[in-house]
Structures are given as structure tokens and as C-alpha cells.
Amino acid sequence: MTDSSSDSQVNSKLNKLRSAYRSRLNEELERISEQAQEAHTHDDRGEALAKLRHRLHKLAGSAGTFGFHQLGNHARYLEQQVQRWINQSEPVKPQELEQLNKELSDLARHLGSDEAMSSAVGVESTEQSADSNSPAIALIERDSILADYIAHQLESFGFRVQSYQDPHELLNNDQGGMDLLLLDHRAGASEVAATPTDHWKALLREVACPVIFMGGHEDFQVRLEAVRAGAEGYFVKPLNIPNVAAKITRSIRKRRQGEERVLIIDDDVDLLAYLDTVLTHAGMTVETLQDPSHLLDRTSSFQPELVLLDLHMPEVSGDELAAMLRQFEKWNNLPILYLTQEQDQQERAHALMRGGDDFINKPVGEEFLIKTCRNRVRRLRDMQQAIALDGLTGLLRHANIKDALETELQGAARSGNPLSVVMLDIDHFKHVNDTYGHALGDVVISTVGTLLTQHFRRSDRLGRYGGEEFVAVLPNCDANAAERLVNRLREAFAEIKFVDRETSFSCSLSAGIADTRNFPGLMGEQLLELADAALYTSKQNGRNCVSVAPAQ
Template identity: 65%
Template sequence: MADRPSKDPLGARLQELRSAYRERLNDELAAITRLAEEAVNQTDAAESITLLGQKLHKLAGSAGTFGFHRLGSHARQLEQRIQEWLDGSASAASLNLIAFTQDLKTLQFHLGADEAASRSISVEHTGQEPEPDSPLIAVVERDEILAKYIAHQLESFGFLVRCYHDPQAFLVNNDGSTDLLLLDHRSGAAESVSTSTEHWQMLLKDVQCPVIFMGGHEDFFVRLEAVRAGADGYFVKPLNIPKVAKKITQSIRKQRQHNERILIIDDDAELISHLQTVLTKEGMVVEILSDPTRLINTTAEFQPELLLVDLNMPEVTGDELASMIRQFDQWNNLPILYLTREQSQEVRAHALLSGGDDFINKPISDDYLIKTCRNRVRRQRDMQQAISHDGLTGLLRHANIKDALETELQGSRRSGNPLSVVMLDIDHFKQVNDTYGHALGDIVISTVGTLVSQHFRRSDRLGRYGGEEFVVALPNCDAKTAYTLVDRLRQAFAEISFVERSRRFVCTLSAGIADTQTFPDTTAEQLLDQADAALYRSKNAGRNCVSIASEPKESQ
């Protein structure tokens, strides 16, 4: 009879690591006591005491992480006594080795106390939901007509929408497939009653998707209520649907971002293995490194979004590694956190000046580790997003989309798969600005950005080339397939009405496509030129259409 496989292999791995660490402790405590006893009989015990301090430092840093908190705390106190003697802040006489050896034997007592008080340590794991073909938005709105209007407009942006009269109806029918909840913050409450923060916190505590509130007025306290309820945003009615759609797209994309990439550098094999398992269990991609000499190569190959570096290692210090990383321009903004029990303000200040960003104090709580790493990576991504993406559309900026196109072209040549490049332009956009003003013109541009984000794959590279022009790079996609995708986008945009006071108008798109099957030996710039020439064919054909560059020497 075969053993039944574990339903949580990572959880089982955590327990295995704790058990292995516990088995190591007996030998480690015996070695510490033996080293102290040897020092008692030595004329010059400085070397042995230094080694003893290193062993206690390692024990103090790792024991609490594995749940042996009393042991780790007492080891830290003993380490501090040794450090004071080594620093010269305490006299030799104050370190009575015979008495100190007796104190070391109490480590075994604290270990037993930890085991008697121990309880299982678990890390909550949230499984990722499969991505639907179209993002599913749940709209909770008491006004049935308004709900249908919002749904109709959001469907124009490529969303699948379900409407509910009140939050309870959504909760009863929610099967976990909802990608975002758009919620009237007064839903389910009487007109004269302000819904409390506690009410929303309790109501939404099991909702896993991003939440956006909407309401009839805006003030500090309404926004504060939304924040305390965990909402991503708050919009005032009447809703500016293009702005709401843009925010929805951003929230969903952030929710679906690829897993965080963490590189951990530490000489304690058990500790870094434990940290790796904890973070991996939460869906992060983790690389561990015990040999600091491989730092540069590993960082270049793995491309981490966060470095966790032990501040005190035998051959090299964490702040030296941070300084080394900062010598490379491409890693100048890479977040670096030190793993340490160091309490000296001078040492910590020097470590920060060397290039580190902050500290995670040992022993390390699993929950604190997870939240700190996740927050650091998300803040780093937000900063990179602000640098590389256009603020109005959320798409790559001019220089970044050109770099992305070059990267995709190189990948296409290596794999032999086709690459299509699309140039898009809003028809008669100058007339929109002249007639309705630049503010409404910005809404039109933003709408195209949102539609582009919704209608293409996550692997596609999307950019605002400048003004009302856009560029899309579609890897593993020939011109014929690209035509179908782009024409669907063109039709969706043409169905959207823009309203300025009592005036209503629509805009259209023209597009040109070029692919590497038709132009196999061109550079990225030349491929863009061919797509641009095809775009002008669409313009000359009456606009609101898509053209494919089909002749290698096609010119404007």
C-alpha cells in the first residue's frame, strides 16, 4: 500500500526543517559547552572566547526563527556578555569563565521550556485562481438602472460584469472567480444611516479580490472608511467610466503580477533553507546563496527584486556585499535588507550608508518576513512602473517600448517564432482637442490605453509612442493573427461614446501591422517604419481600419 501524498508538501517541508534543526541543537549546545570548558583551562582564552561568541550569535539568530524563543533570547544575552568583554567595555575579571560555563548549561533548560510551550507554526497559503478569458467585475449597486449603465460601459472595455443589489447577494453568489468588486459604499444601508467601518471590515473580510468603493459624495472621512475597509480606491458618482476602467485594469494587473523574486545570502544553511521554504510557500520565487563569491553572477542570472543579506558572515560582511551591488548601475535601486541581530546604532548606520535599505532583526517571524518582502517588492514595482510607464495610459513610455521591441525581436530571432508590431493612431484627434478641450482629449487617450491593456495578452508589450500614437509588440504572433486582435480593439473603441455636457461623440482608430515573417531581416526601427507605413495606408483608405504591410519595400 502506497503512502498518500501530502496535500501541503511545502508545509511538510517546513516541519522537516524544524525537526532537522532540533536534532542539530543537542550537538550544537554540547559543542558550545565543551568550547567554554576548554577556555577555562587556557592561559590565553581570547581565541576560544571569540569562537564561542560566534557560535552563540548564530544560535541566537536562528533559534527563535524555528520557534525556540527562550533559547534564542538566552543565547543572545550570553553573546552580549562576551561581546562586551571583546570590545573592552568589560574587564577580564567580569567574564568569569567558570560561572559563564555554568550559565551555558542553562541553555538546555531553556530548550526544554521551549519544547514544552511549543505549538505548531503555520503560514497561511492563498492559492492563485485561474485567469478567466475576460476579467470578471462584480458591481454592487442599489439603483438597478445605474448598475446596468455601469455594466454596459465596463463591458465596452472588455470586462465581464455581474450586478448585485446588495453586498449579501454578492457574498452568497461569489464563487471566488471575481477579479474585482466595485461597491457602492452605502449599499445595504438605510439612506440616513452611515455604514460603519467595522461593518465593511466584517462584510469584506473573506473577499480576496481588490475592492473599489463608489459613492455620492467625497470627504476625508468617506475616503478613510474606504481605506480602513481595505479598498484600492474611491470614486464619486456620477462615475467617470474611463477613469474607473483604468483603475480597475491597474488593480487587476497588480493582483496578477508575477511572483516576487527574492535572493537570500546567509552562511547559516538551515536558516536560509527555512526562509526559502516560508517565502516559497507564499508563492515567491526564492534563490539562496551561501557562497558570497557568486553574488554578481547569481544576481545577473536570477534578476531578483529584493536581496536579503546576512549582515555578519565569517569571510565578508553584508554591508560590503551591498556596496558591491551598488557599483552596478542596473542594481542601484535594487532593495537590500540586512538580516541581523546587531543592535549597535553605529554599525547599523554604517550598513545603511553602504547601500542597504533597512534591517530585518533576527529571530525572524515568518509573518513579518512575508509581509516585509511582499511590501518591499510591491513598492519597488510601483517605483519602476512610475519611471517606465506613461502616467495617462499606464503603458510603456516611448523609450521603454522601443527597448521592449528590441528585446522581443531578439527573442523572435532566437526562437524562430513570428513577431508582429502594431502602430495605432486616434483618428482626427486634433479636432477632439480643439472642439472639446485637452481634458477630454486626455480621457480619450486614457480610454485607448485601457482598451489596449484589456485586449492583448500579458506577454505582449504595450506602449504609448507619443501624443495619440501607440505601439504594440506581439511575440509569437503573425500578421494575420494580429489583424484579428487589433480589429477587435478597433471595433470596441468605436462603440464607446464620450460625453461633454450634452454633447456626445465617438472616436475611431487606424492601425498598421508588420511582422517578421514578411520582413525577416529588418531591425526593430525598420519594422516600426513598415508598421507606420501600413498605418498611413489605413489613413489614406478612409481611416477606422487596419492594414498589413505586405511588401518588403513598402514606403510611405
């Protein structure tokens, strides 16, 4: 771990952005005071209050991002007070406005307290050139300084970020290459105010990528607006950038998952052909089965993520097949939907008790069929990931990464291609927890998880082995290629600075590698031990380096 000098902090881009933001705060507080005075004297008090609420909302959203947390919290409190006045039917009393003016004067006091504490917490990095294959993020943020600040931090995680101040500016540009859209839900505030849901649904209708909203406050209504607009997430400013980066990574990874695998069992050949055509055209991988006696073999070989079963067939009923599948623990959570015209409630209840999850009524509508199948598979994948993935990093848990290693070893043995196992460890991590606290220690661990996902291939299996240790299983990759990949990760991680109050610090990674080319015929546990021994060599050699287990 290396502490950056005070000169490098002053000259860093993020500190320049903080200084630029601070230099305009006095003017912003004056504008807020003037707006409050206008609300006190203006004939159209409602319009003046709306403008005041907008300025307070903007201040509440941005101040905490730059470390002025008390200022941001007080601005949010005042914003909520003004919003209540706007919503109420009776006019605001003069004494209430006088009290507001007194509380507005406290904004400057909170600003002074924040400056004394210098309480920014986050990450920053030196300039990095993003790879052309890195995920492309479109950022819509009205505040240009805040937009630069957010963009720079996201670039620390390997994203390519293009900023826009207005949603129309984005839509007028070619956005076909976007992997994700991150936007302030009050961008274009004058247009949004009346009908926010309709506004965003209309604007985002042609946006095919995942959308994440951010805003200055959180309540039921703004989350409902985000849901109705089709957003996959909502983050409150000040943004926790590592959490945002992790959410972006998960959203993009979910979108890039393979085709849904659907097994359809029905004795009607024409219906099978129809269902096959509809789902295949929608991008799913489909297998059909007319003879139910092959159910177990086909399910084992195809590994479906969803089964569609005709409830009434000549030789065997669908609910009997569902009960048979449920006898196997590995298929206990496999979604099973019955295809049926049956409307008798007792029959339907009996079929559900035998192991089915729901019904698709015949005749089957195309759109309903596609969306139902897609949603069932998505929920299965979400459940599997919740079980298999570490909550902090989004990587495989200890047991799951070891299972993945054994699976990949079997594949490498069949193909004859090399496989590498990498053990990584955060250097001096105990010192981070002891000095800066476990909350910031979690930020460091989460950052490694996100960077691992960004720097390695989709085919690689990545896991958190425990604490600050990580494992990467790299199929079709020998030790030399693995060393190059790990070194790029190590260098990117070392460039990130974690900020706590007035100090910042960097961390480094040490790694060890063992591959099947140098050690053929070994079990997964043995390769892990060799990689761990190579990691120990890196620690002995001064840390912040990569060692390869020597060939025997």
C-alpha cells in the first residue's frame, strides 16, 4: 500500500473538480437566498416556491457527492419542507417563510462544518485509457462538474463514459453502442414535473440497453417513477460509486447472458412446431419432446431452464412428469409450466401440488408466451445467482468457485486446451480495516470484484475465496497469458485511490498462478495449492507482483 503525496492529491482531476464545485457554492447559496426572498414577496408564490425547491433539490443531490454531507442533508430537509408547502391547499403563512429564511442561513454554517471535517469518502484514479471493448456508459447529468466527477470515477472501473446534460442530446446522437444508461431522473426538470412517468417512457422507448436512475432523494414515488419508466435500479446522491459500478456490471452481465433454454413436451406435433418457432424466433434455445419416456435423458443432456408440459397426454399426464422431475434434487427448483385448456379449479390445484408452478392456457398467445418464458428463466437465474454469488463482490462463493474449477478441468481434459488457476490477495488488507474501518474495507473488496469482472473474459470463472482472497479459473489460457491478464488487473487496481476524510490511500494485489500445461493430470485442489504457494512467493518478493508456479 502506498500513500499518495499531498501534491498529487491537489493536482488530481477529482480534487480540481471538488475545488471547482466549492468555488461556486457561495454563489449558489446566494441564489437560494434570493429565491426564498422572492417567494416571500412575489405575487405568484407557487412558481417561486417551485424554483426554490428545484435549487434545493439540486444542492441536496450534488453536495454530498463532493464531501459536503451536512450541507446536502440540510438542503434535502429544506427541500422537503418547501415541497410540503407546494402540495398543500392552503397558502403559506408569512411567519413560515420567515422561519425558512432563518433555516436557510444555516446552510452556510453546515458548509463550514463540512469543510472542517473534509469528509469526502470515495474512490479516484489517475487517467486511464479505456479499452474499446469496455462497456460503454451514457451518463445524463445536468451539472457538468458533477458529471465529470461521476464519469471519472466510473472510468476507474474500466467503463467508457460519455456525458450528456439533457436526454434529448443523447437521443439525437447515435446511441446504438450503449451498454447502459445512467441518468438523473430530474434531467430536463421542467418537462418532467407534470407527468414524469409519461415523460420518461416516451423518451426511453427506443433505448434498448439497461437503464439506472439516480436522484437527490428517495421515496416511494420516485422509485415508482423509475419502475414505470423501465429502470433496473435507483441510486440516491451522493452516489456510492463502487456500489453503482457493481450494479452496472451486474446489469450488463445479465443482459449478456446466454439464450434461455426451454424444453417443451407435448403429444401435438403441430403445437410443438408452433411453440418451437415462436420461442426460437424470440432468441431462445428450444428442444421439443413428443415421447415423454425420454424425459429424464433429455433433461439431463439439455439442462433446460424452463419446462413446458402438456397437462393431458394419452399415456402419461403432465403433472405425473412434474412429480417425477421433483424427485431429483437438482431439478427441484426448475420452473415447470403446464400447457392446458383445463379450467376445473380442483384439477389445476392438484396439478400444482404435484410439482408445477403455473399454467399457460391454450390457445397460446405469442407475446404472452415469450414474456412468461423469459421472466421465469430470469427469476431462476436471479435465484441461482443469489445462492451462488457473494453479495459484496458479485463473484462466485468459495464452494461454487471450487465446483466451477472441477467443471472447467473436465472440459480442459476433453479439449486438450490449457487451464490456469489464479490466487489473488489484497496486500496489507488488515491495515486498511484497522486504519479506515470495515466499511471502507468493504469498498476495497467490492472494487476488486468489479475490476475482476471488467478485466477478465466472459468465459472465465471468478470467485471470492474468502476475506480478501480471490480465485480466477481461466479456461483455454496458459500461465503466460494468465500472467499478462493478471498484471493488467494489478496495475489498474494500484492506480485507484480510496478517499477517507482528508487522506487517500492505494492498495495493491499479489497473485500466484498454476496451469495444467506445467502440471498436467492434477485435481482442482492440487492446482489451488500450487497457485497459493506461488502467491506466497509473491508476498515474499515484496508484494504487488505476480508469480507463476515453476514447472516440475
